[in-house]
Amino acid sequence: MTEKSPEAESELRQDEVAVALPPQHDAGLYFIGTIHTPWQTRQECPKRGSLDGPICSIVVDERWRMALTGLAGHRRIQVLYWMQRARRDLVLQTPFSTMRTTGTFALRSPVRPNPIASSIVELVAIGGATLQVRGLDCLDGTPLIDLKPERGASE
């Protein structure tokens, strides 16, 4: 495991509730590549990716390169990635934007037991193991977990 413990970095806001995390993980993820975006801090990230946003690049690790075969035929792709800076122990959160305390599963906040994000992007180009896409809103350097055609696309 190469994870840090971001819990220590942030304080609880009003009415937020944290729980003890389970003593061990139940399954393991492989990071399969890296996402490059123009955004270096969370404050710079757009709140939601837009299909007419800037082009970002996704670099897939050499090990998985052959798994991109046939992807160029799809225009919209679902991207899963790991929000590695998010704490994982909050069950109630008070987002800055609303200051209304809400359950973690009623929010799309990065702060959640398993900080996996899912975005739909438009595929602009593929060259080698690098994809150019539009529609992301994550930090530069975010670890990639998965790529798949959008649900309902031809399969």
Place this chain on the structure above:
Amino acid sequence: MTEKSPEAESELRQDEVAVALPPQHDAGLYFIGTIHTPWQTRQECPKRGSLDGPICSIVVDERWRMALTGLAGHRRIQVLYWMQRARRDLVLQTPFSTMRTTGTFALRSPVRPNPIASSIVELVAIGGATLQVRGLDCLDGTPLIDLKPERGASE
């Protein structure tokens, strides 16, 4: 880690290519609950969940129950779950349904480096830590990873 090694269970089909998996995981997942469906084998599962399909239940572990606060106000929910029986080492696959060999990332097959599925379901009811939903297509007993309001819903 409680994972089994399903690689040994299945043979390669024509033109399929497997790679060596990385020596270690990069991040760990917590299973946060269990999904109950009418389907005990992969053959019984529908190919794609339907919002007018049967009601299935999602039981969230007690530790995370408070994180459901406010979820009842959302009609459509994104469910992430772990397809624990799928092998993880194929980069080229030959699905039975088409027999056309294709890259893993150009398919929504369960067989992928990180076997995470994403479904949109309709929330029928919540009682305690149990959700009744329509739209799933997974095996009975599938581990739950995350719940969040559908993208674009009020937030």
